[in-house]
Amino acid sequence: MNDATSRQTFSPETLDALFEAVDTDDIVDPVVSLPNPVPMACTSQTMRACLDLCLQFWREGAVRSDMIGLTNTLLQKGDLSGKERVRYKHIRARYKHLRFALVLYGQRHKAPFLFRCTVAVMGHLQDAFRNHQSRTTAAYALLLRVLLSWPVWLAVQREMETVKMDSEQGFLTFRQAEFQRLAEWLESGTLTAHRFHTIRKIISRQVSFYDTMRTLAPNEQLYRMSRFLSAINGLMGSMHDELVEQAGRGQRDYRRDDVLMPMNIRSRLDELIAQFG
Known part of the structure; x- marks a missing residue:
């Protein structure tokens, strides 16, 4: 660095x-739409x-x-x-x-x-x-x-002080690979609570990027990206809290039992993947 x-x-x-x-990065805005094309x-x-x-x-x-x-x-x-x-x-x-x-x-x-x-x-x-x-x-x-x-x-x-920056292309390639992984996991048809959490971390990383970007250079596209991703982050966060509680009570195996992805999350993820693809 x-x-x-x-x-x-x-x-x-x-x-x-x-x-x-950051304080609103898990607040669900039900009306915000994804900009097309997404700012990459x-x-x-x-x-x-x-x-x-x-x-x-x-x-x-x-x-x-x-x-x-x-x-x-x-x-x-x-x-x-x-x-x-x-x-x-x-x-x-x-x-x-x-x-x-x-x-x-x-x-x-x-x-x-x-x-x-x-x-x-x-x-x-x-x-x-x-x-x-x-x-x-x-x-x-x-x-x-x-x-x-x-x-x-x-x-x-x-x-x-030991962190070395990636290149522009390396950063873009990393983000594209993350969304490719996300698409593959969703297509597999089975998710555990652990995999659900991993998917949410991918979304959270993208929320953090657009939160930082819109702070440095405020504009409508970056704001819409941030809010669209925040809605997914918030919905997944609430569900993950429930999954953790269930695991803590012995009602599910966090790493083995399947989890059904709700449509209000899945539809937003599918729209996001289509744009990044």
Whole structure:
């Protein structure tokens, strides 16, 4: 990644606009339509600006001391207050948004190991305390506390400096391959909860891209892409929460039992795939 002296920095207003976009990236807008054609172009300069914005968004909003405080509360009480849950959600959203950016724009299309582990543990921890699983909450809270320790935190900062940007063509090829995988999975006719979640991650990555793009260069096409994808993301997110709860109660095997894709999600996915194809 470009070094700290050459990174772009963005105004508080730009960061606030990105926060607003990210905070509504699972809100279902029933009337928004997909632009035709979908905006696909992205220069290497824009890719770098997107990644710089996502990195600043994470560093300025995912405050380590806040996260440690929330983790300590979970270790002591096993749950968070309503206000604390909102703070946890917002910090996790910044982590997730940067993870999507690292996967999208990085040459390896994979977030660095320690950062990736931190985001995963935060997600498992949230599922655990939401579903009142006290032992699982304690275990993941303890693991997150280790990942937030000073040596690991410094290592995560260093990981950010090792990320190499992909080319314009590599970025486009990666996105096209993701939608090809999505089409193949839907055509197979069988989905597990785990595969359903993997499909949602593809959509979430695209939401994050268009959220960042419309923050940097607001226009109607980018806004419509963002809102169309957000509708899919929101519908899939609500359903996935139910699948996780069912798995937690022993009502389904998360990785084995089939899941029926609802038509209100499937029709939107089919429309999206047709445009990307």
